[in-house]
Amino acid sequence: MNAKRPGFFQASLHLLGSLRLGTAILAAVILALGVATVVESSRGSEQSLVRVYQSSWFAMLLAMLGVNMLAAVAVRWPLQRKHFGFVLTHASIAVILIGAWTTHLFGLEGQLSIAEGQIRDSFMATQEMLAVAYGDQSVTADLEPPIGGLDQVDHPQTPELVFEPLDVRATIERYVPDSIVEKRMTDDGTIAQEAVQIAFSRAGSEESAWFFEGQSAHLGPASVTYRLANGVQMIGFLAGEHRNDWIAAGVVSVEFNGVRTDIPLADCLRQPVPIGGSGYRIKGINVWTHASVGSDGQLGNVSSLPTNPAVELEITERDGAENEIVDRRLVFSEYPEFDSNPGARHLDDLKATFSCPVVPKSETDVEIIRGPGGGIFARFAWEGTPEEVVRLDAGQPVETPWPGRSLTVLRHFTHAKLNTEIVPQEAIRPDRVAAMLVRVRKGEIDEQVWVRRGVSTPVQLGDETAYLVYAGKQHPLGFSVRLDQFRIDYYPGKRQPRSFESRLTFTDQATGLSERRLVSMNHPTTNGGLTFFQSSYEMDRGPTRSVLSVSRDPGMMIVFLGYVGTFLGMLIVLVSRMRDRRHGLSTASEAALAKGTEETTCEIGNTLSRFPKSGTKTTVRRRRKVVEAAMEAKK
Amino acid sequence: MTPRKSPKTWLFITVLMGLPAAVRATPVMPKSTNVDAIRALTVQHDGRYMPVDTLARDLVQSVTGTQRFENLDPVLVLLSWTFDADAWLDDPIIRINSAELRREIRLPESVEVFTYRQLTAHRYLHALVDEAGRVQEGQKPDPLQKKVSEIHRKLLLLHGCFQGRKIPLIPDANDPLEAWQPISVNRPTNSESIERVQLAWQALGAAFRADDGVAFSEQSEALATALDKLPAAFRPDATLIATELRYNSLRPFHSAWKVLLGGTVLSLLSLYLRRRSVDLVSGIVLLSGFVLLTYGLILRWTIAGRIPASNMFESLLFLSWGAGAFAIVTMFLLRHRIVPATAAALSCIALLLADCLPMNQFISPIPPVLADTVWMSIHVPIIMISYSVLALAVLFAHLQLACLAIAPHKFKMHATIESLHYWYIHVGTILLFAGIVTGSIWAASSWGRYWGWDPKEVWSLVALLGYLTILHSRTGMHHGVRWSTVASIVVGVCVVALVLDSLGQVSAYKMLGVAAACITLAFMVLAHGILATALKSILAFWSIIMTYVGVNYVLGTGLHSYGFGSGAVVRHVLESAACDLAFVFLCCGIYWARKRNMTGHKRPPDTGYWAVGDGLSVAG
Structure with missing residues (x-):
């Protein structure tokens, strides 16, 4: 250099x-x-x-x-x-x-959501504002310097809002980028109300929910309910664990010739018990808690939960012929009229019934049951798996029939009360909802309220209710726009839009002149320095609204100019390099040549032979001259 | 939640009543039936009008995963589903490929294909479908839920076929945009013409079940005439339907890649043989493949009524077309045989990928932003042509690697490849820039902003900047330490620190990722020489693949093996990335091993094209 x-x-x-x-x-x-x-x-x-x-x-x-x-x-x-x-x-x-x-x-960017027939003279800009409204009057303040970023701000420098008619003053105490409305359950309610918090989690996903007594809802793949059980029901629920307790609570009643004898189930299972006034004896042979006919045609027990209890009874002859079986029958506690053995020989006058603690059929896949003693149990009644009842100790996960999922009782409240409050979020979510803590004063009243973005929040000020609104700022258009018609074209036979378009009328407020325009996807229109783009539409509530993007971008043309320049420049560079190549030598090759190795010269020689067709004879000659000159220079 | 009877109760009742168990029947597949008349009937499906043939292909593919289920004519399968539904209930139809998924749904892991009855009777699947259905709008379903919804959608489709609700043949009399109706035999009608259609349909079904070829042909004629007499607010042009039938039966892209493959092999052969006659033959074969491809594109364009450039399948067609056109042109213009040979190879590979990868090949409706604009026909072809040029460049990069490994002394050959490589990258970069710019102008005209930091935009910019880095890393700039080195290091360190800050919580994976990115970028900036250039070109091309497929899938989902969107595409991409990496390591390893033993041969200093300056060294 x-x-x-x-x-x-x-x-x-x-x-x-x-x-x-x-x-x-x-x-x-x-x-x-x-x-x-x-x-x-x-x-x-x-x-x-x-x-x-x-x-x-x-x-x-x-x-x-x-x-x-x-x-x-x-x-x-x-x-x-x-x-x-x-x-x-x-x-x-x-x-x-x-x-x-x-x-x-x-640049200025914003959105205009407008229904058919509506006239608007402002659009929603990306800037934010806070408003105090009462009745149909309101005052607004821009959030200056703009807040709304991802950082929490304490005491932002925003001017105080003064709402004259009510003499209300509002200042922003704090801004948080994300907030959630937390429904918090507390155990300090004034009336007794049972509630449990249940987690039904799969590896990697924790799902939990609160259940009030008698309430049922879905949790993960299962429907869950929470209920209280009395002492007798509880014996039924625990029949699997404490079968003897359940048997002790069972009674077989036999009616013969108008005399009714109640025999405890436990007694008649142990030995034949005489039936009062008949001379017959009765003995229980088999007990099922959940009787069902299996595929082999035999009655079997499918679970230990007494949902369909049955007992098989054997009635033997009175004294003297002890072993002669007179009758054998199957008695279902839930179906007392059921004739298990129609057509067979019977003691027609003898009628036997069976009563015991029975568990009602579950209407949900999981029942959370609280017994009178305070213990909490889960009953799994998912079709296709045997029913079971397991004890739930607070905080201890329990295996469930759902593969890989476990059930846990997280908390149990007896005086549950649901409170809603707005809580700032530490980890900011993608669809965050910003919130502001606003201090509102009116005379003696001095309150602080959390206001979430886009949610109108009421404030009780003595007898009056004012509303705080934190939302996007309305930016004046400088003219008015009316949506005459909004049309969606669908693909035939499908609810998928092919295109949509808005017919707009712009009216200049000063002159009163108006002009009609059509805006559709990919075909924007410009009025008063603002360009309107068809962006989308809203159909979910009320009349269909056309959503237009509004923008003013003085930089766009400069950028496009730059695009053209860059593209042309790159082309020129390419062409000039190709020409250099065609002329055989580039400056860098020259430099390399000047440094000089034998191979480099060969390299240049190769270059010559590489595109022999593309040059005329003279260029080839010229190239050769250049090479020779370069060789000379090297020497 | 409605109360329901426990299954035990049901079982109890069933056994007591002595109901017969289901009897398995094998589906009827008539052999003497000619379905061509049915094939050509017009239906409305997926937002447009098409012959029954396309509808059948779409439905059979959606349900079974392949157009030719058990190698049967899709129209035949659809008719059998419609007329002989009971026989299909216990026939394995729905394929669930992933064993991991089958385990999660608690299906038998040894079976891959399941019957309709198996799946509809599977309790756990029901629970999962319920759960997936409860995913609130706006919430992202997890990978399992997505797959479950997919199976559910297949079952619903199949159910619709079994019910005969999936062949909408009856046009709407009043509204041209209203949905066409299927022929429902059971619904009484007061229209005589519709009754005639219903009768013909019923008779058709009977003939189908009885495998009565003559009656079937008669009834199809009768049905066609009866349908023609129905009042219709809109009927598509009959020639369009005929065109689509031709397109379906010809399968132009499937045949074209085979022809192109032949042409590629021939042109590679001519590279070796150096005979004019072989050149000529390969040129003719390539040309016929290209003509077939062009014809296919024209057919597709005619059928869709718009430029076929709306999805990945169609853009691959353009990539193939661009490379094919380039091969044909260079074959006549350049004496280099390697240029058309590689271009033909690329054209063939792109078309092969389009045809064989599990992509949606049907002509589907496009969202409003793509419709009704000239920018799609400008932006997509430019981008695809730039991709094809850059793909050729990366082919040459691989060729260079192979050459360096196999013949490390053939400097002349290296220089030739290097030169071609350079020109491809140069031209491709300019085209890529043009593509991004047209995309930006399109965005400005439809959304009002020319740049929106959308991941796709960002990754295309990353690819462009990557290629610009390659073009700018000249030999001269690596010598000596100057102030600019210090400044560069300061900039680099600052940006790394700031970038780490923006990532939020620091984890080992993130640190590893950033470190890998930094090393790669340092390599891109600092390395030079023939080998390095080839490697850089490969790296830059992978950033294009990231733009093309990665942005949609890799950045969008978790890491479950069944979790990737249209999974197979990403799996193939990952597999080919692994293969590529292995190839690169192999070549580099061989090259270095041989280079160490190399004595007596002195490599010329880096001159080539990368050293081309603009007459002023501003290295320091």
Whole structure:
């Protein structure tokens, strides 16, 4: 390079415009972009916007890139013709960046949601505001300096809102980027109300819910209910664990010749018991808690839960012929009229019934049961698996028939009360809801309320109720717009829109002149410096509303100019390089040649032979001359 | 929750009443029936009008996963589902490939294909479907729920077929946009013409079940005439339906890749043989493949009524077309045989991928933002052509690696490949820039903003910047330590620190990821030489693949093996990435091993095209 030491200015220009710095910045931008997409996929698009794309450091990086481009152009001053492509490309990239900056500074973006027949003169800008409303009057304050980012702000510098008619003053005490409405269960209710919190979790996902007594709901794949059981029912529920207790509670009643004998089930299972006044004896042979006919046609016990209890009884002859069986019958406690053995020989006058604690059929897959003693149990009654009842100790997970899922009682309240409160969130969710703590004063009254974004919050001020609204700011259009018609075209036979369009009428408020326009997807329209784009529509509530994006972007044309320049510049560079190639030598090859190795010369020779068809004879000759000259120079 | 009887009770009752168990029947597959007349009938499906043939292909593919289920004519299968539903209840139809998924749904793991009855009677699946159905709108379903919904959708489709509700043949008399109705035999009607259709349909069913070829043909004629006489608010052009039938039976893309494969093999052969005659033959074969592909594209364009550039399948067609056109043109213009050979190979590979990967090949309705705009026909082809040029570049990069490993002394060959590689990258980068710019202008015209930091936009920018880095890493800039080095290091360190901050909670994975990214980028910026250039080109191309498929799938979902969106595509991509990595390591390993033993051969200093400056060294 230059033997002369360059001055400080020139040296720093060379530094700023150096290729080395340029590629380093390129690499840094690539890294930032790649990471930002990962941030977006894991933490939501707003996070990536705030943390990277719209952050000041990323803007600095892009600015450095722009400076690098401009400096790279500047060091080539005065410009030579051969540098035209290079200069055009790099200057144009700087122009693109300048255009982007212009958009950032002066651009305006917002949304306009409008129903058919409605007239609007403002649109919802991205800026935010707080309003106090009473009746149909309201005062609003812009949130200046703009808050609404991802950071919590205490005592933002927002002017005090004064609502004259009510003499209400409001100040913002705190801003939090994300909040949830937490439904918190407390155990301090004034009336007795049973509730349990149940977790039904699968590896990696924890699902839990509160259940009031008698309430049923879905939790994961199962329906769950919570109920209280009395002492007798509890014996039934625990029949699996304490079968003897259940048997002790069972009674077989026999009626013969108008005499009714109640025999405890336990007694008649042990030995034949005489039936009062008949001389017959009765003995229980088999007991089923949940009787069912299996595929082999035999009665079997499918679970230990007494949902369909049955007893098989044997009636033997009176004294003297002890072993002669007179009758054998099956008695279901739930179906007393059921004739188990129709047509067979009977003692027709003898009627036997069976009563015992029975568990009603479950209407849900899982029943959480609280016994009179305070113990909590879960009954799994999922079709296809045997029913069972297991004890739940607080905090101890229990295996369930659902593969991989366990059930846990987290908490149990006897005086449960549901409170709702707004709680700031530490970890900010992608679809966050910002909230503000607003201090409202009126005379003696001084209250603090949490206001969530987009939710109108009532404040009781003595006898009056005012409303606090925190939402996007309405920005005046400068003219009025009316939606004459909104139309959706569907694909035939499908509820999938093919296109949608809005017919708008713009009216200039000063002159009263109006103009009709059509806006559809991909076909925007511009009025008064604002461009209207068909964005989407809302159908869920009320009349269909057309949603239009409204924007003003003075930087767009600069960016497009930059696009064209860069593209042309790149083409020119390509063409000039191709021409260099065709002429056989590039400056760098020359430099390499000047350094001089034998192979390099061969290399240049190869270059000559590479595109023999494409050049005319004269160019080939010229190339050869160049090579010869280069060889000479080398020697 | 409605109260229900316990299954035990049901069993009890069933056994007591002595109900017969279900009897398994094998489905009737008539052999003498000619379904061509039915095939050509017009139906309305998926937002457009099509022959029954396409409908049958779509339905059979949606349910069974393949168009030719058990290698049967899809129309025949659809008719059999409609007319002989009972026989199909116990026939294995629905395939659940992933063993992991079968385990999670508690299905027998040894079976892959399940019957309708098996799945509808599977209690746990019911519970999961219920659970998936309760996922609130706006909430992301987890991978299991997504797969369960998919199985549920298949069952619903199959159920609709069994009920005869999936062949909407009856046009709406009044509204051209209203849904067409299937022929329902049981619904009484006061219209004589509809009654005639119903009678013909019933008779058709009977003939089908009886495998009576003559009666079936007669009844199909009768049905066709009866349908024609129905009042209709709109009927599509008969030639369009005929075109679509031709498109379906020809399968132009399937045949085209086979022809192109032949052409590619021939042109590779001619690379070796260097005979004009082989050149000529390979040129003719390639040309006929290309003509077939072009014809297929024209047919598809005609049928859809819009440029076929709306989804991945269609964009792959364009990629193949671009490469094919380039092969044909260079074959006549350039004396280099390697250029058309590689272009033909790329064209063939792209078409093969489009045809064989499990992608939706049907012509589907497109969202409003794509419809009714010229930008789609400008943006998509430019992007796809730039991808095909860059894909050729990466082919050359691989070729270079192979050459370096196999013949490390053939400097002349390396230089030739290097030169072609350079020009491809240069041209491809310009086209990529043009593609991004047209995309940006399109976005500006439909959303009002020219850049929105959408992941797809960002990754296309990453790819462009990657290629720009390659083009800018010249030999001259690596010598000496200057102030610019210091400045670069400062910038780099600052950005890494800031980027780490933006990632939130620090974890080992994140640190590892950022470290890997930094090393890769340092390599991109610092490494130079023939080998490094090839490696850089491969890296940059993978960022294009990330833009093309990765953004939709990799960034969107978790890591369950069945969790990836249309799973198979991503799995294939990951597999090919692994293969590529293995190839790269193998070549580099061989090259370095041989290089160490290499004495007496002196590699020329890096001159080539990467050293091309603009006459002014601004390295420091």
